[in-house]
Amino acid sequence: MSVSNARLRMVAVGAVAALVAALPFLLRNEYYVSIAIFVGINAIVAIGLNLLMGYAGQVSLGHAAFIALGAYTSAILTTRTGLSPWLAMPAAVAMASLISAIIGVPALRLHGHYLAMATLGFGMIVSIVIAEWVSLTGGTSGLVDIPRLSLAGMVLDSDTKYYYLVWACVAGSLLLSYNIVNSRVGRALRAVHTSEVAAATCGVNIARTKLQVFVLSAGLAGLAGSLYAHQLQFVGPGHTFGFGFSIELVVIVVFGGLATIWGAIVGAGVVTVLGEYLRPAGDLDVMVFGLILVLLLMFMPRGLVHGLASMARRLRREP
Amino acid sequence: MSLWSQTLQFLISGLSMGAVYALIALGFSIIYNATGIVNFAQGEFVMLGALIAISLLTAAHLPLPLAFLCSVVAVTVVAALVERIALRRLRAAGVLVLIIATVGVSMVLRGGAMLVWGKDHVAMRPFSAPETLHLGGVTILTQSLWVIAITLAVMVGLQLFYGRAQVGKAMRATAINREGAALMGISPDAMVFWSFALSGALGATAGILIAPIHMAAYNMGTMLGLKGFCAAIVGGLGSSVGGIAGGFALGVLEALGVGFAPTGYSGYRDAFAFAILLLVLFIRPTGILGARASRGA
Numbered sequence: 091m092s093v094s095n096a097r098l099r100m101v102a103v104g105a106v107a108a109l110v111a112a113l114p115f116l117l118r119n120e121y122y123v124s125i126a127i128f129v130g131i132n133a134i135v136a137i138g139l140n141l142l143m144g145y146a147g148q149v150s151l152g153h154a155a156f157i158a159l160g161a162y163t164s165a166i167l168t169t170r171t172g173l174s175p176w177l178a179m180p181a182a183v184a185m186a187s188l189i190s191a192i193i194g195v196p197a198l199r200l201h202g203h204y205l206a207m208a209t210l211g212f213g214m215i216v217s218i219v220i221a222e223w224v225s226l227t228g229g230t231s232g233l234v235d236i237p238r239l240s241l242a243g244m245v246l247d248s249d250t251k252y253y254y255l256v257w258a259c260v261a262g263s264l265l266l267s268y269n270i271v272n273s274r275v276g277r278a279l280r281a282v283h284t285s286e287v288a289a290a291t292c293g294v295n296i297a298r299t300k301l302q303v304f305v306l307s308a309g310l311a312g313l314a315g316s317l318y319a320h321q322l323q324f325v326g327p328g329h330t331f332g333f334g335f336s337i338e339l340v341v342i343v344v345f346g347g348l349a350t351i352w353g354a355i356v357g358a359g360v361v362t363v364l365g366e367y368l369r370p371a372g373d374l375d376v377m378v379f380g381l382i383l384v385l386l387l388m389f390m391p392r393g394l395v396h397g398l399a400s401m402a403r404r405l406r407r408e409p
Numbered sequence: 410m411s412l413w414s415q416t417l418q419f420l421i422s423g424l425s426m427g428a429v430y431a432l433i434a435l436g437f438s439i440i441y442n443a444t445g446i447v448n449f450a451q452g453e454f455v456m457l458g459a460l461i462a463i464s465l466l467t468a469a470h471l472p473l474p475l476a477f478l479c480s481v482v483a484v485t486v487v488a489a490l491v492e493r494i495a496l497r498r499l500r501a502a503g504v505l506v507l508i509i510a511t512v513g514v515s516m517v518l519r520g521g522a523m524l525v526w527g528k529d530h531v532a533m534r535p536f537s538a539p540e541t542l543h544l545g546g547v548t549i550l551t552q553s554l555w556v557i558a559i560t561l562a563v564m565v566g567l568q569l570f571y572g573r574a575q576v577g578k579a580m581r582a583t584a585i586n587r588e589g590a591a592l593m594g595i596s597p598d599a600m601v602f603w604s605f606a607l608s609g610a611l612g613a614t615a616g617i618l619i620a621p622i623h624m625a626a627y628n629m630g631t632m633l634g635l636k637g638f639c640a641a642i643v644g645g646l647g648s649s650v651g652g653i654a655g656g657f658a659l660g661v662l663e664a665l666g667v668g669f670a671p672t673g674y675s676g677y678r679d680a681f682a683f684a685i686l687l688l689v690l691f692i693r694p695t696g697i698l699g700a701r702a703s704r705g706a
Contacts, residue, residue: 143505147505151512196690196691204690204694206447206508207447207638207642207686208686208690211639211683211684211686211687214683215683215687219677222674333631340512341513374524376516377516377517377520377521379513379516380512380513380514380515380519381513383510383516384510384513387509387513388498391502
């Protein structure tokens, strides 16, 4: 990469960071800020799922279940045992990671798309269990009075305060993903993507590398779930924990572009805001998302960010 | 009611549900054999079959056999169009992208069905009166017998198709070895096209058969499709005999499991199939009758 290119990138990162920091003041409306919080929470999940789909070439059709595991772990620990939310959060991440390892070990041993099938089955079971295991999860009435997070004696009791916490987590997830993509694991993943045989010959343990990425992506989903629970202060069976949302997460990743980490944030932004507008009109959002998904795959297979960039390049070249 | 007659009753309802799962599982396997992908729009073919048949019966007042046939033909055309318009362009993009595309297609079909038929559940009258039979303390839905009989007839027909028809033989050859079949002049594109058409027809049949037992609605396809998928995995994805065995096994296990579950646990009904799916994936991932899976490093 040339010097000017690197500088350009620094400027772009700075500009986006400034925009994110200034957003609550630009929006000036608690409802819009709360949507921005959900964009951030979904972006955290999408960043992990993007690593799994874009770099490990595996798809999870049950990632909403890991959000549910994170949310319910946080909710149960804080409301039943009175544990501090700051301790419940790492527990939520650990729970989602642990369970994902239990599913991932047998599923990733095999070639092909067994992970998609296993996560699908697992996701369905989780969404049924949280509705049925009333003594643990509160069943359909859910769990209420989940405490808010507080920071240095200040309770994060407004959406604006919580917004900064969530987006700090987004920044942390981004940094983590960048480091992984550019680390030994990332290089191994790219090698696997090019040729599994060649990568294995060079000493890459393919199954273990894929497993690491899967567990990481589930851990991020667990973190997002915990953030979700402490924001809403309520968890119950619903859209966010079901099969439909697992699919929506896949749409977010494809929208942003596979193997485009930045794209995860763009995808989360567009799909979350669009969902918020369309949902009152019944289940129409399902059809719109489906159309977007199919059309993007057909005409912009590398996602919106890459698609628009290459379109702009073509326009510039043809005066 | 004695335990014996209770078991018999669960068994028959399980077999009829299993027949439907088997038809859906066959659809998954046929497309998997031609393309190597899992078609997540399979459940939507089932939903379309049921809703189109109901509309033809109630709005167009067609007689049942004609409505059945027209609905199957309509869904066959839809399935073939899905392949021709959306999926054919993506073939080069790889299996992962294709699987995600079928998920997108299923969302479009489900949303479209909601716009056309609305959100209400609609009933379909059973194929014949009386609705129930009483045989020595056992109550049987006559529709269950129709489901089982028609499914068996379809399977015999499929067997003949694979054994006698040129297209059927070509599809079998492609399933065994795609490159080899292509070298013999069998167009892979044509086989993918026919496999979608056939899966659409099987899905629609399943939907029409089940509609009089369970209500039909725009969102019925998701759960039925996923259960049929479980059946295909349990039997071994790509194996016709496996899909049929998996379907019936799943239907019967589910019916017995729910029937004899302690009270208060019936809500777990839908989780049962997926628990079996995970169990099979972890113990014998190629299914009961599937070929050996290749293990990764």
